[in-house]
Amino acid sequence: MTNYLDLDIRAINELLKSKKIKPIDLVNEAFFKIEKNNLNTYITLNKEQALKKAKEIEDKEVDNLLFGIPIALKDNIITKDLKTTAASKMLENFIPTYDATVVKMINEKNMIIVGKTNMDEFAMGSTGETSYYKSVLNPWNKNKVPGGSSSGSAATVSASEVVLSLGSDTGGSVRQPSSFCGVVGMKPTYGRVSRYGLISFASSLDQIGTISKNVYDNALILSAISGKDDNDMTSFDLPTDFISNIDKDVSNMSVAVPNFYLSEQVDVEVKNIILKTIDVVKNMGIKVDYVDVKHLDYSVCLYQTIALAEASSNLARFDGIRYGYISEKFENLDELYKNTRTEGFGVEVKRRLMIGSYVLSGKNAHIYYDKALKVRSELTKSLKNVLSKYDLIIGPTSTNVAYDLNSDEKDYLTSFTDDLLTIPANMAGLPAMSMPVGFNDEKLPVGLHIISNSYKEDVIYNFAYKLEKKLNINNNLAGDSNV
Amino acid sequence: MYKATIGIEVHAFLTSDLKVFSNSKNSYSDTPNIFVNERDLGMPGTLPKLNKDVIDMALAAALALNCNINKVMHFDRKNYFYPDLPKGYQITQNKTPIGFDGYVEIEVSGETKKIRIERIHIEEDTAKSKHVGDSTYLNFNRAGCPLVEIVTKPDIKSEKEAMQYVKELRNILLYLGISDVKMEEGSLRCDANVSLSKDEVLGNKVEVKNIGSITNVGNAISYEIKRQQEILESNGTVIEETRRFDDVNKKTISMRVKEKNNDYRYFPEPDIPFVHITDEEIDKIKEKMPMLPKEMKTLFSKKGINPKNIEALLLNKELAFVMLNLGDCVNFVKASNILTGDVSGYLNEKSISLEKTNFDISRFEKIVELVDNNTISSKHVKDIIPVFLEKVDDINKIMDDLSIKQISDEDSVLKIIKEVLNKNEGAIKDYKDGKDKAFKYLMGQVMKETKGQVNPGLASKLLSQELKKQ
Structure with a gap:
């Protein structure tokens, strides 16, 4: 079996341009790995069409x-x-x-859609376990969850089954699984x-996000799918x-680390890896300050109210x-609705x-929803305030590394705190990325969370690209990425 | 004595080319589900795309109704489940209607009264359900078509005022050119809220839906007033409910008892950014605004047209606009008589619009001129108009074809007049005694002798000359 999919896009492009490989080689490798790995990363494979497309573009100019x-x-x-x-x-x-629209843009670039990735049902969950289909396994440890809700999208890139994937991020659904799977996941500015x-x-x-093995590839795919x-x-x-x-x-950048992002809710090992990374950042000549950001602690409540409403x-x-x-x-219309939705939707x-x-119903709209909108705008203000003084906000993406599969017996309320650190960027519409910066003792990846002001994805990529070089983390499961 | 308090809600269908939140054609068809795309069906992943034309149309309506404008407005979702509602919510405007606090002036028994407008807002229509036996068929052609809802304050006190209000509102929308306002076809839908009370405390409110014509606005309200009065007089309680008007039996029928608080879980539509309406946009709409019925009425009055003709003209926008386009030298009163008489009669008989005829303004002016200078009589007009509307022929040719010849030779006319006078000594005497009728009678006799072919102007002139000689 070949290992072209371990390479970065620029390397693959060279091979394609010099005709050393054909698109179909990449497609064959993808399906071979998906079937061999058996990580349940896909719900539907687009095998027939992908092979057809690879053939179709074989003689086209690699433009x-x-x-x-x-x-x-x-x-x-x-x-x-x-099927979707x-x-x-x-x-x-x-x-x-x-x-x-993103699918049209991807097709215009002559990329090849391999399949539709497994996820938490309707993107509601942070483990992949709410899927109606089998749970996605974490490529780093098959007994662990890959995170969610873009579970399959993060895992399939992590396992080098594909080079790139798209996910969606409502409260952290691209960044958190990217962190758990040791890949680069970007949630761009709302509306990007x-x-x-x-x-x-x-x-x-909601915002569609991009997942890749490295920062440069991520910037490439985001450029390709962005725009009005x-x-x-x-x-x-x-x-x-x-x-x-x-x-x-x-070296003239400045970053802020919210104290909240290193509070006792964060796992010690994760915290230490982040602190080590911060030292590297400092060594790059970047100014790092610890700051207090108001209202960050309301994130989960805001999510519960606004997202669920x-x-x-x-x-x-x-x-x-x-x-x-x-x-x-069903015998009548009410039963049709009730039974269809009871049987068709999962528990979560x-x-x-x-x-x-409930939060929109009658008086509650005022008590919960309207109030949440106000707090949301206050939180946005306080984040923007920090970002008027610093180029970036950094911290851990998740309070912990990937946890055990089937541990969902844990309290449903605490499961919402999985997104504690990622939700603020969604509330304020800010771009935010998770990139791998290390592994814990169990060899599970830890992600650094990087937030910038609106429309400043280029600043995140610039910072992350430099840091990635500096850290030189190997997030390739197979080890060295030599073919 | 019971007092009625009435508020009216009108839904008017706007005639934009496309639907309000999708690219589908906004049109009516007998073939179901042809103006439908993935948005109209509420397919997963679709998002609304706001049609700017609809904003402009609603803005024109809001301004014509003398409303304040919400210059920063948003849309809201009204959530409920029903098969005709594809997304499970209707996009409407709850908190920021495009217009608010306006008024419409109506005239009832010679008095002018302001009916205050509480709000006018934009919303999308639902699909149309058709129940056949045990099955329901859904037609999504109508789903997402643009509507404005116009709600009055409870300022209306009688069925007469209600009818006048709806007429006035309908004319305004018609003249703005933003709605077909055909109640019979459902492009204007009207609901009335009626309550009765003896004192200042308002009685329980009943909503009457499904009123399909202006006459039925009156019928429904007067039935409802009578019904509620009977209940109150027998010490009963009027139930707060929704009723519908049964056109056949001319009464209202209970549909459902009103749930106290309908829980529509309104919240701002997150898929459509706030809409900002600038002063420039408002000015532009104002500039483009056509003459509205009220202004036209004033203008027509000034020209000496009688109230009956004015009302008839305003009811048919095309005829009213003919009046506006007439040259200055044209006799407006005579023109209005012909338009509201023979022309209107022809259109009604054939059930067509003026646009579908061969009407043109210069030939019409010629007819008015011929009437004005007494070259032809009103009897001739009656014969000429159908041909004029059906053919493009010159008026002279039409007259030739109809053998309309005027006896305009003075000697011949004089001869006939003398014959008539010889036979009517009594009438001459009456004339001398100052009875105006006698002149008309004698003119009639002259007409009769000539089978209406005499030039009436000439005949009248010669007749009065001859009478003076007697």
């Missing part, structure tokens, strides 16, 4: 760096004629009639990437070149009438829909 690169899509991204389930029984047999064709969870927080889309009114029109400045000198509305369309699962047992989704409906 861009992403040409022929295999990519995986989280299964909440709509693909025309390719959001890992729910509700959409078990759902074949969309249109392509998401069109959400048209992303199955909505919480519209004001007439189909998404929340998207914006700003330059999308994240490459030009990536190697710029960073929006979700309760966004998921109302799954009613069994026009598409998707429909219960066989239903729990969240009920909380979301």
